[in-house]
Amino acid sequence: MDKKDILKQERDAFWRKDIRGKIKNKDRTGLERVSMPEEDPMIRRRSYVEVNKGLTPETAMLEARRCLDCANPTCIQGCPVEINIPKFVKNIERGEFLEAAKVLKETSSLPAVCGRVCPQEKQCEANCFYILRLAKPAVAIGYLERFAADYERETGNVSVPETQPSKGLKIACIGSGPAGLSFAGEMAKRGYDITVFEALHEIGGVLKYGIPEFRLPNDVVDVEIDSLKKMGVTFETNFIVGKTSTVEDLKEEGFKGFFVGSGAGLPRFMGIPGENLVGVLSSNEYLTRVNLMEANKEETDTPILKGKKVAVIGGGNTAMDSVRTALRLGAEKAMIIYRRSEEEMPARVEEIKHAKEEGVEFLNLQNPIEYVGDAKGYVRQIRVQKMELGEPDASGRRRPIPVSGSEYLLDVDTVVVSVGVSPNPLIPQSLPDLETTDWRTLVVDDESLHTSVPYMYAGGDIVRGGATVILAMGDGRKAAEAMDQEFSVINERASIKKG
Amino acid sequence: MNKVVSKDYFSENVVRLEIEAPRIAKSRRAGHFVILRVDEKGERIPLTISSSDTAKGTITLVVQKVGVSSKKLCALKPGDCISDLVGPLGQATEVKKTGTVLACGGGVGVAPLLPIVEANKKAGNKVISIIAARSKDLIILEDQIREFSDDVIVMTDDGSYGEKGLITEGMEKVIAREKVDEAVIIGPAIMMKFASEVTRKHEIPSIASLNTIMVDGTGMCGACRVTVDGKTKFVCVDGPEFDAHKVDFDEMLMRLSGYRDFEKEANERYQKDQ
Ligand SMILES: Cc1cc2nc3c(=O)[nH]c(=O)nc-3n(C[C@H](O)[C@H](O)[C@H](O)COP(=O)(O)OP(=O)(O)OC[C@H]3O[C@@H](n4cnc5c(N)ncnc54)[C@H](O)[C@@H]3O)c2cc1C
Ligand SMILES: Cc1cc2nc3c(=O)[nH]c(=O)nc-3n(C[C@H](O)[C@H](O)[C@H](O)COP(=O)(O)OP(=O)(O)OC[C@H]3O[C@@H](n4cnc5c(N)ncnc54)[C@H](O)[C@@H]3O)c2cc1C
Ligand code: SF4
Ligand code: SF4
Ligand code: FES
Numbered sequence: 001m002d003k004k005d006i007l008k009q010e011r012d013a014f015w016r017k018d019i020r021g022k023i024k025n026k027d028r029t030g031l032e033r034v035s036m037p038e039e040d041p042m043i044r045r046r047s048y049v050e051v052n053k054g055l056t057p058e059t060a061m062l063e064a065r066r067c068l069d070c071a072n073p074t075c076i077q078g079c080p081v082e083i084n085i086p087k088f089v090k091n092i093e094r095g096e097f098l099e100a101a102k103v104l105k106e107t108s109s110l111p112a113v114c115g116r117v118c119p120q121e122k123q124c125e126a127n128c129f130y131i132l133r134l135a136k137p138a139v140a141i142g143y144l145e146r147f148a149a150d151y152e153r154e155t156g157n158v159s160v161p162e163t164q165p166s167k168g169l170k171i172a173c174i175g176s177g178p179a180g181l182s183f184a185g186e187m188a189k190r191g192y193d194i195t196v197f198e199a200l201h202e203i204g205g206v207l208k209y210g211i212p213e214f215r216l217p218n219d220v221v222d223v224e225i226d227s228l229k230k231m232g233v234t235f236e237t238n239f240i241v242g243k244t245s246t247v248e249d250l251k252e253e254g255f256k257g258f259f260v261g262s263g264a265g266l267p268r269f270m271g272i273p274g275e276n277l278v279g280v281l282s283s284n285e286y287l288t289r290v291n292l293m294e295a296n297k298e299e300t301d302t303p304i305l306k307g308k309k310v311a312v313i314g315g316g317n318t319a320m321d322s323v324r325t326a327l328r329l330g331a332e333k334a335m336i337i338y339r340r341s342e343e344e345m346p347a348r349v350e351e352i353k354h355a356k357e358e359g360v361e362f363l364n365l366q367n368p369i370e371y372v373g374d375a376k377g378y379v380r381q382i383r384v385q386k387m388e389l390g391e392p393d394a395s396g397r398r399r400p401i402p403v404s405g406s407e408y409l410l411d412v413d414t415v416v417v418s419v420g421v422s423p424n425p426l427i428p429q430s431l432p433d434l435e436t437t438d439w440r441t442l443v444v445d446d447e448s449l450h451t452s453v454p455y456m457y458a459g460g461d462i463v464r465g466g467a468t469v470i471l472a473m474g475d476g477r478k479a480a481e482a483m484d485q486e487f488s489v490i491n492e493r494a495s496i497k498k499g
Numbered sequence: 500m501n502k503v504v505s506k507d508y509f510s511e512n513v514v515r516l517e518i519e520a521p522r523i524a525k526s527r528r529a530g531h532f533v534i535l536r537v538d539e540k541g542e543r544i545p546l547t548i549s550s551s552d553t554a555k556g557t558i559t560l561v562v563q564k565v566g567v568s569s570k571k572l573c574a575l576k577p578g579d580c581i582s583d584l585v586g587p588l589g590q591a592t593e594v595k596k597t598g599t600v601l602a603c604g605g606g607v608g609v610a611p612l613l614p615i616v617e618a619n620k621k622a623g624n625k626v627i628s629i630i631a632a633r634s635k636d637l638i639i640l641e642d643q644i645r646e647f648s649d650d651v652i653v654m655t656d657d658g659s660y661g662e663k664g665l666i667t668e669g670m671e672k673v674i675a676r677e678k679v680d681e682a683v684i685i686g687p688a689i690m691m692k693f694a695s696e697v698t699r700k701h702e703i704p705s706i707a708s709l710n711t712i713m714v715d716g717t718g719m720c721g722a723c724r725v726t727v728d729g730k731t732k733f734v735c736v737d738g739p740e741f742d743a744h745k746v747d748f749d750e751m752l753m754r755l756s757g758y759r760d761f762e763k764e765a766n767e768r769y770q771k772d773q
Pocket of ligand 3: 083120
């Protein structure tokens with residue numbers, strides 16, 4: 001049966017028909033989309049509590065009612081891992097929240113995370129019937145996904161997936177971001193003996209060191225890690241593959257297969273004068289000091305610059321996270337400087353909205369061209385140039401063009417540069433046979449995610465450059481499937497030979 | 500968790516720690532460093548691996564007490580554990596047979612200098628070492644340096660031991676006396692700046708090992724960046740050794756002061772709590 005038939009069969013289930021029949025479509029479409037309860041902007045701008053408080057069972061069931069359980073659920077095509085959206089939503093409508101969570105876990109290893117950080121408005125929700133046909137707000141798929149996953153966790157019902165008997169095959173996963181975690185989970189389920197190697201002292205990759213607690217509490221990630229541990233996954237922190245031990249060393253220790261999920265952790269700078277002044281730092285450094293080292297807390301030893309006038313350069317999620325962190329560290333003025341207009345900003349719409357509510361100033365269509373310091377080398381001003389938009393460039397976005405004579409000086413004491421990241425070169429450097437692109441990402445087969453090195457697969461940001469959590473997670477699953485197949489074929493052959 | 504196996508004092512403020520880390524002991528080369536976090540609340544600090552024992556599975560660090568983290572580390576006793584230790588980091592030293600090598604170590608910079616001195620001697624070079632410090636009790640690893648050097652000059656600012664004077668004076672003397680093919684300079688940034696001026700003047704190719712502020716040590720944060728030959732480099736992955744004549748030491752000195760107020764405050768708090 002192909003995917004379409006499976007969806008149809010599930011949609012024909014008795015309970016689904018029953019629920020569809022209970023309310024007329026016209027009444028469903030007449031309902032208003034729920035809004036997410038949020039912490040008061042004036043309180044949260046100085047605190048690390050999570051901004052979105054989550055739906056209640058009542059509001060979730062009400063929102064689930066809006067979904068029409070379409071015969072052709074276009075929303076699914078918008079989801080990179082093709083979650084069976086109507087199936088989980090209808091389970092919420094009938095009050096079977098744990099069942100809904102189970103549906104999510106059929107395809108997603110981290111639903112509580114994706115429900116919080118996916119750019120839904122560009123993915124599943126953008127393809128919802130409400131948007132495509134009714135010009136009404138989409139079903140709040142992301143909120144509902146988060147609700148079901150949170151319900152499962154908060155009621156202590158997280159089930160540890162069943163694992164097959166051990167195959168006695170050792171597999172190494174390099175990196176513990178969403179790509180690595182989902183790969184590890186899938187392989188453990190299939191009975192492989194899997195070890196995740198992580199360079200930092202914490203497990204979770206960007207989910208821990210990058211995305212702040214007010215958007216993704218660490219507890220949410222830790223629960224997922226715990227269930228991997230219960231499934232038998234071994235974690236080795238403070239272990240840099242290629243440095244602490246090489247891939248060759250690991251092979252000698254008996255590791256047969258490898259998955260590289262080492263992310264795109266290298267910060268880019270713009271190469272403009274004054275960028276190495278004290279007080280100019282990358283968003284990675286800024287966010288790592290707070291999220292990984294907890295430098296915002298009195299009792300820890302790691303220092304952080306608590307600027308009063310902070311400018312963040314860039315318009316992505318990382319820039320929004322940095323500027324909102326600046327507020328929480330006590331900034332009086334927290335500014336975004338972005339060279340295009342708000343329409344072109346890559347950040348999630350919700351983050352931009354939240355930042356505005358918290359009092360972040362947006363200096364759009366502006367670009368820094370120089371940092372000016374004082375005698376001690378501390379940054380004091382930015383020379384800013386105004387921009388206007390020209391013709392679309394290769395990325396399809398309108399190209400920013402400097403407006404001559406528009407330069408002015410802006411007072412600052414801290415600058416956070418958030419203009420993108422490059423793939424982490426540690427693994428490619430230690431493996432000369434590993435083929436890379438001009439952008440230093442790894443070359444993989446589109447279908448299997450196999451690299452140019454035998455028994456080595458890769459996924460997530462190291463392959464895609466800076467992408468998303470859900471794409472990284474999807475890659476981990478896909479690679480696990482392909483690796484499992486490769487080893488199964490080998491095993492079969494071996495057992496045929498043995499007779 | 501990594502266990503402290505043994506501990507010696509070189510002076511009141513300089514301590515040698517032998518730490519269990521079998522994998523690092525095996526993989527490390529001269530010039531490599533580690534990053535460690537003493538406890539759950541600690542910051543991540545970089546320290547050079549001064550030697551290792553693959554049979555015992557240990558590495559040796561030589562630590563100078565300068566602030567909270569180094570003091571916490573030096574307060575550990577044999578049997579205590581360090582909560583996190585990662586490495587080996589950085590590029591290993593490239594040791595070639597060049598002839599005569601002048602190895603200059605200032606203060607605790609002698610610790611990272613030691614493995615380089617050893618590697619140079621083993622590569623068949625003539626090694627002349629100058630070790631310098633403010634006063635006698637800050638001179639460390641003299642015997643170990645002697646073991647792998649053809650000649651050793653000890654200098655103190657106050658003349659309490661060895662010759663009186665700055666390291667640059669010792670360097671001038673050696674250079675006047677014989678042909679030096681290469682210099683290795685490790686110490687406080689200000690010492691490296693002036694020492695590399697001396698070798699620049701005499702056109703002696705020189706290497707400096709930079710001790711910038713670091714967080715992750717894997718190229719992720721950019722805290723360690725310096726300007727070398729007009730380009731921005733990350734010390735943790737591109738270094739820590741660079742052509743001393745191309746390093747912008749003034750910028751490096753400036754960047755090292757970035758968190759000074761915070762460090763001073765933290766240190767005062769730590770002293771009060773002790
Ligand atoms: C601040 C910030 C906010 C973001 N916000 C969003 C968002 O809202 N929504 C969204 O979808 N995406 C967001 N992203 C992007 C998303 O986080 C990434 O696309 C995703 O984390 C990539 O996952 P990954 O598993 O490929 O790599 P990572 O999460 O980067 O994890 C890689 C891990 O590998 C480790 N590693 C690297 N090299 C080695 C080695 N040699 N040995 C051992 N370990 C190694 C690293 O230390 C790291 O922990 C954001 C990113 C950032 C930085
Ligand atoms: C690659 C590398 C190798 C190193 N190897 C050694 C080693 O083998 N032994 C050793 O004792 N130290 C070494 N250092 C320096 C060591 O990391 C610092 O002394 C330590 O981080 C200071 O932390 P703290 O909390 O004790 O002091 P802090 O409170 O952070 O600093 C106290 C004072 O020391 C200065 N300082 C801070 N960091 C440094 C630094 N990186 N270099 C010089 N001065 C600094 C501060 O400006 C301040 O005045 C190395 C540094 C690097 C980058
Ligand atoms: S994983 Fe992301 S894209 Fe897929 S349904 Fe959930 S929120 Fe939408
Ligand atoms: S497209 Fe929208 S309404 Fe239709 S099934 Fe998907 S979520 Fe429900
Ligand atoms: S220490 Fe973070 S990039 Fe070098």
